[in-house]
Amino acid sequence: MSDTWDRSTKISSLKETVLRKLCEVLDKSSIRGWRKLGEIVNNDRRFEVSSDHMEMCSLRVLEVGGSPSLMLLRLMGDRGCTVAHLSDYLQTLGNMEALQCLKPQDLQILLQPHSVALLCGHNLRLSCLAVGKSTVQYQWFKSREEVPGGNSPDLLISSAQLKDAGFYICRVNSEDACEFSQWAQVDVLNVGVSYGQTYHSLDGRLKLAIQPQSQRLHAGESLQLECGAVGRPIPRYQWHRNSVPLPNATKRKLSVTFHLLLRRAESLGCSLTAGVVPDP
Structure with a gap:
């Protein structure tokens, strides 16, 4: 890895994590922050930033999570500003902390593990790939416990069972640098032949494996x-009753007790979407 980003890279192409860190530095500084940067940029006719633009940036503080620096950098990016230009401006500004944000990390995760739901008996693969200045070492965890033998970019579990369901995360090390991947949830379904469906492969697409069964009940x-x-x-789940979403009914299994005698048929169903897993 080189010591700096490609100086010809447009700042509009910088990764979100880099922009976020850079904006945090510029937003918090009153002397060498985004306002002073705007004044420096305004002296360069190629990326001139008007007083109206600066006013637009300042109004961002009124928004929840708003960043004046991010607005300024986006304006500069729209005008074709590169990492080379921004580095020169930050050098003139004298904000070495902000300049440091443009240098690549000693350790960077390129591929994050993704959550998956699979059938019992199918093979499970979770992947995490990182690059560093030296050899990268991997260690997978299930919840807070190390996975025995889980010290490669790919975590492979042959014939996954119900006990393999849970949350997984990967720790990567390179010299003194250490990073953790995002959490990945694994859900393992035990589908019997009574459901009348079998799957010989899991190609990533959402497939319904267990259908809710109609029932007759008494009060x-x-x-x-x-x-x-x-x-x-x-997959993410949402149960409905007579086409109306049920509150807090977002699990695979639903339990409802009917205290009153039903005088008509009730219709309950479940909708499925693919979603992002929060940290456990």
């Missing part, structure tokens, strides 16, 4: 329903 009895799907990213 006071509990209704137990299950809906299950496989795919990558992991």
Whole structure:
């Protein structure tokens, strides 16, 4: 890896993590912050920033999570400003902390593991790939426990079982640098032949594997329903009653107790979407 970014890179192409870190530095500095940077840029006719533009940037502080620096950098990016130009401006500004943000990390995760739902008996693969100044070492964890033998970019579990379901994360090391990947949730479904479906492969697309079954109930009895799907990213569930979403009914299994005698048929169903997994 080189010591600096390609100086011809447009700042509009910088990674979100780099921009976020750079904006945090520029937003917090009153002397060498975004306002002073705007004054320096305004002296360069190629990327001239008017007083109206600076006013637009300042109004960003009124928004939740708003960043004047991000607005300024986007304006500069729209005008074709490169990393070379921005580096020169930050050098003139004398903000070495901001300039440091434009240097690549000693360790960077290029490929994050993705959550997945699969059937019992299928092979599980989670992948994490990182680059560093020296050899990168990997260690996978399930929750907070190390996975035995999980010290390669790919975590492979042959014939996954119910016990393999859970949250996984990968730690990568290169010399003194250490980073953790994002969490990946693994859901393992045990589908019996009674459901009438088998899957010989999992190609990543969302597939319904368990259908909720119709039932007849008496007042006071509990209704137990299950809906299950496989795919990558992991499916998200929402149960409905007579086409109306049920509050807090976002699990694969649904339990409802009817305390009153039903005088008409009730319709319950589940909708599926693919979603992002929050940290456990």
